[in-house]
Amino acid sequence: MSLDHVTHLECTLCGAEYDPNQVIYTCPEHEGVKGILEVTYDYDAIHDDFDASLDGAIPSQWKYEPFLPVSADATRVTLQEGGTELFDAPQLGAELGVKALVKDDGRNPTGCFKDRASSIAVTKARHAGRDIITCASTGNAAASLSGYAARGGLDCRIFVPGDAPEGKLAQPLVYGADVLAVDGSYDEAYDLSVTVTDEYGWYNRNAAINPFQVEGKRTVGHELAEQSVVRGSVPDWVVYSMGDGCTISGAWKGFKEFYDLDYVEEYPRMLGVQAEGAPAIHDAFHEHDDVSDIAETLADSISVGRPRNTIKACRALEESGGDAVLVTDEAILEAEALLGRTEGIFAEPAAAASVAGVRKARETGIIEPDETVVVTSTGFGLKDTKGAQQATGAVDSIDPSLSEVESLYGTSEQAPADD
Numbered sequence: 001m002s003l004d005h006v007t008h009l010e011c012t013l014c015g016a017e018y019d020p021n022q023v024i025y026t027c028p029e030h031e032g033v034k035g036i037l038e039v040t041y042d043y044d045a046i047h048d049d050f051d052a053s054l055d056g057a058i059p060s061q062w063k064y065e066p067f068l069p070v071s072a073d074a075t076r077v078t079l080q081e082g083g084t085e086l087f088d089a090p091q092l093g094a095e096l097g098v099k100a101l102v103k104d105d106g107r108n109p110t111g112c113f114k115d116r117a118s119s120i121a122v123t124k125a126r127h128a129g130r131d132i133i134t135c136a137s138t139g140n141a142a143a144s145l146s147g148y149a150a151r152g153g154l155d156c157r158i159f160v161p162g163d164a165p166e167g168k169l170a171q172p173l174v175y176g177a178d179v180l181a182v183d184g185s186y187d188e189a190y191d192l193s194v195t196v197t198d199e200y201g202w203y204n205r206n207a208a209i210n211p212f213q214v215e216g217k218r219t220v221g222h223e224l225a226e227q228s229v230v231r232g233s234v235p236d237w238v239v240y241s242m243g244d245g246c247t248i249s250g251a252w253k254g255f256k257e258f259y260d261l262d263y264v265e266e267y268p269r270m271l272g273v274q275a276e277g278a279p280a281i282h283d284a285f286h287e288h289d290d291v292s293d294i295a296e297t298l299a300d301s302i303s304v305g306r307p308r309n310t311i312k313a314c315r316a317l318e319e320s321g322g323d324a325v326l327v328t329d330e331a332i333l334e335a336e337a338l339l340g341r342t343e344g345i346f347a348e349p350a351a352a353a354s355v356a357g358v359r360k361a362r363e364t365g366i367i368e369p370d371e372t373v374v375v376t377s378t379g380f381g382l383k384d385t386k387g388a389q390q391a392t393g394a395v396d397s398i399d400p401s402l403s404e405v406e407s408l409y410g411t412s413e414q415a416p417a418d419d
Contacts, residue, residue, distance in 0.1 A: 003071045005045045009037040009211055012311045020069065023128055025197075025209040033194060033308055037211040039069055047261055054263060056230035058083035061116055061219035067257065068120065069215050074127035077152035079109035081119050082219050086227045086374070091342035096358050099372040101235065103224065104345055106380035110171060113217070113247060113378040114144040117207050120216035121145065122152040125203040131155060135205040136193035138186050138243075138300040139168025140379055142179065145205050146172035157202065159189040165300060165384045185295060187306050207246040208308030214250040221254020224374065225264045234266040236371040237361075240378070241353035242272045242281050242324070243302035245313030247378065252316035268374070270322035271366070272313060273357030275299050275329060280307050282324040285314045298329045298387055301350030301379060323366050327356040333391040335359065336381070346381030346388070354378075 006020040011027035013035050018024055020039065027035025049066040061082025062068075070076070084105050093100030108115040118141070125133045132155045135145050142158040149156035156177035160169065161184060172179050182189040190206065197204040207213035228234045238255070240248040252270050259267045274282045275297035283291040295305035307313070317324055327335075329349075336352035339345050347355075354375045361367040381388050398404035409415055 003069065005042050005049070005066065006069050007040050007042050010040055011035045012038055023203070025204060025211070033209050036209065036309060036311060038312070039211050039215050041067075043257070043261060054226045054229045056227060058223055058226065061119070061216070061223075064219050064222045067219070067222065067254075069212050070120065070123055071127060074123055076119070077122040077126060077148055078119050079115065079147065079151060081108050081115035082223065084108065084220075084223070086224070087343065087345070089343045089375070092339060092355070092375070093373075095338060095342060096355075096373075097362050097369050098358060098367060099370060100358075101372070101374045102339070102343060102345055103220065103374055103376045105220065106345075106347060106351060106377050110144045110147045111380035111383055112140040112144055113220070113376075114141045114207070115148070116219050117213040117216040117246075118144040118148040118205065120212055121203070121205040121210065122148040122154060124212055125154060125205075126152050128203065130203040132157060132200075132202040133205055134158065134193055134197060134202045136160070136186065136190040137164075138303060139164045139383065140301050141205070141207070142177070143168055143171035143175070143383075146175035146177035149177065150175045159193045159196075161186045161189050163300075165386065167385055168300075168383050186304060187295070208244040214246050214253070214309070214312070217247055217250030218254030218257070220376075221251040221256070222258060224251070225255050225258035229264055233372070234264060235268045235374045237271050237322075237367060237373045238268045238376065239271040239273060239354040239357055239373060240376050241299070241302050241350050241357070242274050242307070242313055243278070243304040243350070244307045245281050245309035248272050249309055249312035249316045251376075252320055256319070267320060270316050270320040271357055271361055272317055272322070272324040273353045273360075274324065274326055275302055275332065275353060276326045277329065278303050278305060279326050280305065281310050281313050282326050284310050285317055285324045297332075298390070299332050299349040299353055300384070301348065302353060323361070325357050325360045325364070325366065327353060327360050331356040331359065333387065336388065336391040339375075339377070340381070345377055347377040348379040348381050348384045349387040349391075351377040351379045351381075
């Protein structure tokens with residue numbers, strides 16, 4: 001199947017259409033990066049080409065290749081991303097007052113959801129004959145792109161804010177990328193990456209502007225729809241934390257495609273969660289007069305003051321009948337510990353924000369008791385061990401003696417029998 005299944009790229013602001021075979025990032029009719037482009041498809045052609053069984057066996061996101069904006073003659077660059085498990089989470093659900101499931105995308109090859117997009121980025125960059133690929137990142141996209149660039153034999157140059165977590169920066173360095181720590185915020189690093197792209201002609205993976213990156217992310221929506229078919233019911237809610245807005249919009253687009261094609265009979269409502277210190281999409285969705293552009297939160301992956309995909313994110317919330325909530329950093333840390341101790345899933349703070357969002361939505365009546373809720377964990381906790389330490393506290397230090405253990409748990413006679 002050629003790229004003929006992609007009809008055009010369409011500006012989300014003015015509706016202008018562009019050839020999908022060219023390398024273009026935003027609509028030139030708008031200043032800066034406001035003219036975000038949407039990839040549109042010929043779904044009849046996709047349906048005719050998609051013959052995979054919706055049986056829950058998902059070896060990777062490439063099961064949905066007919067839906068992906070990749071030419072038939074392009075060589076896939078893949079580390080077997082996608083195909084992540086959807087876990088029942090009864091203990092978490094009991095704590096939150098819902099029927100909980102967890103989609104654990106922290107199990108992707110580099111430990112985060114962004115691998116779905118990076119696979120597409122490097123595949124398309126190679127197919128376009130580019131040798132250098134770049135992006136701006138708070139850490140996860142940097143690690144993800146660097147790994148896939150190494151896999152695809154491309155040079156990778158990453159721009160990160162100076163306060164990005166050290167654990168996340170170790171990954172791109174191991175993968176051989178040039179990591180440029182910008183003395184400034186994520187938004188300043190992002191702006192510099194766009195300027196450099198224009199100046200040097202490097203291929204830019206930034207999901208906020210590269211229209212094809214959201215298309216990789218939407219495979220999680222395809223997977224959730226397929227997993228719903230196998231389970232026999234569609235969840236009431238799917239919950240995502242929001243930074244630039246790409247992830248929730250991609251997940252919604254994928255699920256809605258399967259609904260529109262009659263592969264699944266219903267669709268879920270989307271709940272978007274932002275930190276109180278970075279609330280721009282939430283504020284736009286709720287039509288606040290003064291939309292904040294601050295970005296002050298320990299959840300670095302969603303610390304974005306000027307989200308570039310606000311329109312797509314708000315559209316996902318509106319079309320699904322969903323909502324958006326804000327949570328504190330303290331609630332995020334509590335949620336990280338809660339997810340770990342109830343279900344054994346280690347999520348970084350930005351990923352745990354979705355759990356905090358469910359709790360907030362239950363408190364405010366957005367989510368009703370016993371509704372089925374999919375909580376998405378978008379990044380593995382070892383990427384930010386500093387956050388984990390804040391969430392849990394210090395270890396107990398003891399001397400190497402039995403009496404020290406007895407002081408904590410009582411003597412063996414006093415302690416309950418472990419049968």
